[in-house]
Structures are given as C-alpha cells and as structure tokens.
Amino acid sequence: MGLEYRNLDTATRAEMAAEVAMDTAGGSIYLSSRLTEQGAREWPELLLAAVTTGTDDSLAQTLASKGLLKTHEESHRNGKSFTKAVPVTAATTLAEGEFNRMYLRGIASRGVREGRDIEVYRGRQSEKPRSESEALVGQRMAADTLLHDLRTNIGVDVALGLPPGPNSGLTGELT
Template sequence: MTHARRLTEEGARLWPDLLREAFLKYDDNWLKSQLFSRGLMRASEYRRSRRSIITASRVSIRAAETLAEGEFNRYYMRGLCRYMIETGGTEVEVYRGKNVENPRLGSVAMIERRLLVQDLLNDLRISQGIEPALGLPPGPNSGLTVRRVEP
C-alpha cells in the first residue's frame, strides 16, 4: 500500500523532485518538513468500509513522516544493493535503523536476516506501492532497513 495517494495534486507533481533533492542534499526529515510546510499532504481521505460504506476521515498527522521515511528508506536500500552488486557483495543484513515504541512481531523476526542483494533490489523495484515479496520493508514505521555484509 502506498501513502503517496495522500499527496495533494501539487504534492504528486513535486514529489519526484523533492525526493531526488532529499537524497542529494538532505534527508528524510527535510523531505517531511517540505511536505508539511508546502501543504502537500491532503487533509482528508475517503475510505471504504467492509460493508462498502464510504466515509471521509482525517489523514494522520504522521502521514508525511511515514511517507518520507518509508520512501527514503526504500531508495536507500536500492542504492545500497546497487553498490553491493558493483563492489562484488552478495548479501545485506536486516537491522533496526530506527527505534520504534511497539515493534511488530514480524519486524522483530526479520532482524539479522540476510538477503541476497539482487533479490532485494528486484523486489524493491517491482513492488512499488504494494507489499514486497521479501517482506522488506515490512510495512510503514517498522524502523527496519539493511546494512552491508562484509565478505
């Protein structure tokens, strides 16, 4: 599931450039602040209940943070995988890159798991906006990312 649908029309238009600028010059906190300060997040969204009733609800105040951190992390992992491939590395290790108050059991179970870099890179490329097959990242706000494994 992607949180990018919570961007305004202007936010969706600016998103690729903001994301690129965050990677080149700043970080996910800068990206989050841009989403807030420029008013690029929707205030409300429509949801369909199990009984097909459509209701409007407020977008979480954490939506900008979740989007910025999640997408920044996905691209960081893609970049690390590409670097590992170029330098002859074959595996990355999952670790908690950000503390979370109530970690999900599925996230905890992934810590120290090793993944083949080519498999993770392929998964991250094809699973944009959907749950990745390898389970990383394992949903929003998990705090999980990957690091190099030395040969």
C-alpha cells in the same frame, strides 16, 4: 526522528539518485494517494533532492511546510465510504517510507556492484516492535534479489518483506 542509515554516504546517495531518476523516467515512481495534485507534481524532484543531500526528516518537513498532502481522504468501513482526516503523521510516514526504499535500493545496487549482501537492522527503536519485523532483524539478503524485489514491487507491498510496511523502523546495511 528519522531512521539511522548506516551506509548513507556519497556512493549510496549517487545510487539512490540513479534509482529515483530511473523510476521518474520510467513513470514508475510511487505517488501516494495522500499527495495533493501539486504534491504529486513536485514529488519526484523533492525525493531526488532528499536522496541527494537531505534526509527522510527534511523530506517530511518539506511535505508538511508546503502543504503538499491532502487534509482529508476517503475511507471505507462495512461497505460504506466516508471522509476522514489524514493522520498528522502522514508526511513523516510517506517521507520515511520512500526515502528508506530508495536507500535500500541504493545499497542493494552497491551490493551488486561490490559483491556484498544486505543485512537487516533496526534503524529506529520501537517500544512495541511487530513480530514480523523482529523476525527480519539480522537476516541477510542477496543484494540482487533485494534490488529486483524493490524495483518490481513499487509501494508498500514487497515480496521479501523489506521494508516490512510503514513505520517498521527496519532498514539494511552492506555486509
């Protein structure tokens, strides 16, 4: 089950769509190494459709049902490479992660325009939350700083720590 997005409304979806379009036009859209060639071609359109009218769950379902993720990937251990199966949760992890990043960019863009900050909250409960994630809950961030961070740091590593990695369950809301 996807995250609870408290500010996922028409205005936020419009900002999210603009962020996806900006990344697509600029060639900076995140493409997971787990996407097949077909998946990489379809990803920008699928992400745009999800942020416009769908959810992270609908995006994950599309990725899985259309077979747009690889079944195996190369990994390394002790300096040796080997092939392993892609986790069965890969579609959910990718969809939730990227939908959440675009949601955060959307609310941060709105926050800049509306003069509001972003407050971190848990969008999905976790039985064993990471201490780094728990430390972020309730923190406020300046919308312009968060937006710059998310636009600059594409993928999973962001300077401000939001989102704090895959499956954290954290997101934000306008304050």
